[in-house]
Amino acid sequence: MNKRKLSFWEIWNMSFGFLGIQFGFALQNANTSRIFETLGAKVDELAVFWLAAPITGLLVQPIIGYFSDRTWHSKLGRRRPYFLVGAILSSIALCIMPNSPTLWVAIGTLWIMDSSINISMEPFRAFVGDNLPESQRTKGFAMQSFFIGLGAVVGSALPYIFSNWLGISNTAEGGVIPDSVKWSFYIGAIVFLLAVLWTVFNSKEYSPDELEAFEDHKPExxxxxxxxxxxxxxxxxxxxxxxxxxxxxxxxxxxxxxxxxxxxxxxxxxxxxxxxxxxxxxxxxxxxxxxxxxxxxxxxLYMPSTMKQLAVVQFFSWFALFSMWIYTTQAVTSYVYGSTDPTSQLYNDGADWVTVLFAVYNGVAALVAFLLPVLAKLTSRKITHLISLVLGGLGLLSITIFKTPELLIISMVGIGIAWASILSMPYAMLAGALPPRKMGYYMGVFNFFIVIPQIVAASILGFLLNTFFGNETIYALIIGGISMIVSGFLTLIVSDRATIEINE
Structure with a gap:
């Protein structure tokens, strides 16, 4: 037996929850450094405080994957119970985060929020492997990339929209999060929950017995x-x-x-x-x-060969992304806007513009998500990923050239193309190489190669900036740009291998 091909709208429904998940991640990525700095964090401490997020993913994702492989609920299926629980917890944490009274409360809330987001997010990757035949998996991951980009566009831009279009204040007294950020997180909590509920109630899953009967779930x-x-x-x-x-x-x-x-x-x-x-x-x-x-x-210790090869690629690409997420606000506000005072109007205007820039690269990712499978069909998934990552690296490096805020949009185009590819191509290459009965677990383990580079970045970037670059955060983006270009060329080492099933 083979899995039936799903219609466009069926793939749409099963991926729609990622709209809400990325809404939450976008708010976290674009505003966490701002919240930390407002509550008293120093620039060279930001990377360490950010570690709550990747360490949480490192612990949570493989555990959730392991248990979701072994879960079956008569109404909610295998992966959807985790979507639902994670969405409820994430929405609560999103409401708490901008109301943190102290820095340590904010760090603790980030830990809880990221744990909850990971509970929802991890099974979504395995969801594609479970429900789609091999011929549709690239399209399935591209659809996830589309919703990730779309959700992040609005999520990233919300503080700017509230302050510039609706007149909500983007400044506050020392140690208080601006109202524009607070309302952004409240809206994000609602969108997160509703989007995941859409997928939970409008998608179906194959039972364990049905999965065992499918040809692409039989190991070689x-x-x-x-x-x-x-x-x-x-x-x-x-x-x-x-x-x-x-x-x-x-x-x-x-x-x-x-x-x-x-x-x-x-x-x-x-x-x-x-x-x-x-x-x-x-x-x-x-x-x-x-x-x-x-x-x-x-x-x-027994990961498939393709997964090991992709791990090297992931290390350098996610190292670049993490350097961007941590330091873009500080780099743009100081290098382009000329302010390092979180209470100043100029700093907060720059911070708001960064949320727009993040919206731009996510918007580009949403637009090109369905073009990447076409390019992959004409060339290969490896070449597509190589081209995308090189463009992303050049985008990061170009931030050092542009001194006008509007020109930074050009930089975001390259980053957006890379982001779309990072969210789809590695998973499309990986899915066919995984033991089917351990799809959720290995998709969770694959998160290690997102988290480990983030831990490395958080461990050394602050040290490098403080020791060698006088805390000039623009150099973090230069390091990130070079890293992303390296990851692009490392894609050429990736090859597909036979799936091995281990009976234990």
Whole structure:
């Protein structure tokens, strides 16, 4: 049996929830640094405070993916229960965020908000793999890119719309979030919930029995877990855990000895923690047998080849994006508008313009989302991704050239093309290479290669700016532009491999 091809409107309905999800992400990306700085954060601390978001994704997405692979509800199906729970929690957090009385409350709320958004978002990627045949997956991920772009256009521009079109104040006394930002988050909460509800109640899912019968859910070959193979897996966990633990200890000692910036301990501490988790998983596997934790940790070492190759590409492209999200507001307000005072009119005008710029690149992403599959058909998905990422890198670098706010729109065009491709092409290349019964889990693990570069960026960008660039944030965007161009050329190493099903 093969899955039936879905109509345009069926793909539309199953992707519509991403409109709300990206509405929430757009508000978070465009306004979090502004909120943190208003509540007293220093420029060189922003990257560390932002870490709540990626670390949350690192923890939540594979866990949600693992459990969604094993969930079946008679009315809501496999993935939709997670859409619904995440949307409710996200909407509550969006209302709390702009009312944070202190910096630490805002950081904690970001953690909760990002956890909730990830609960909704992660299963959406597997949703495409579950419901669409291989011939329609590129179109399915392109539809998600369209709604991501569309939602982010309005979400990013809301503070500007409220302050410039509706006359709501975009300034406030020290330590208070402007009303234009507050109302933007309230509207975002409503849109998030309604959009996800649309997908929940207007989409269907195949049951586990139906999925087992489909040809594209049958692996090309299977690896059985024999006693000998189990011993090999224990040894591999021990080896990975030992190497990472020893390296983490040495790196932490080195940082302590040199008394380097605290941001760097996040990366070294993370390496040490993962090493310890691998060792614990090896111990459990040897003495207690296989459980959910052991399976999650073991599968990290047995990723499909295509996923490993895409991981390198993802590292550099998301490093670039994270540098942009953290520092664009500060770079534009200081480099173009000439103000670093968060209470000044000039700074807030610049911050509002950044929300417009973010709306522009997301709008471009929405417009080109359906052109990328056409280009991929004429060339290949790899070449399409290469071209898109190079244009995005050039867009980031061009911000250093333009000194007039309006000209920065040109920069956003290239970034928008790259964003559309980042949201679709890697997932389209990946979906066919994943073991079908672990689609949700591996889509969640794939988020590691979004999160790890963000942790690296947050660990080193503040240190680099403070140590070498006199806290001139425009250099963060230069580093990001170079990184995105590198990621484009690394796409050429990606190749498709056969799907391997592991029975455990």
């Amino acid at each position: 070959f299977t690896v059985e877990i024999t006693p000998k193979e189990n011993v090999n897996r224990i040894a591999k966990l021990m080896r990975a855990g030992t190497i990472m633990t020893v390296f983490g200890v040495i790196l932490n000692a080195f940082l302590i000895y040199l008394m380097l910036d605290k941001e760097l301990y996040i990366l070294s501490g993370g390496i040490l923690l993962v090493g310890v988790l691998f060792l614990i998983a090896a111990w459990f596997r040897k003495l207690k047998g296989i459980n959910g934790f052991v399976t999650i940790m073991t599968d990290l």
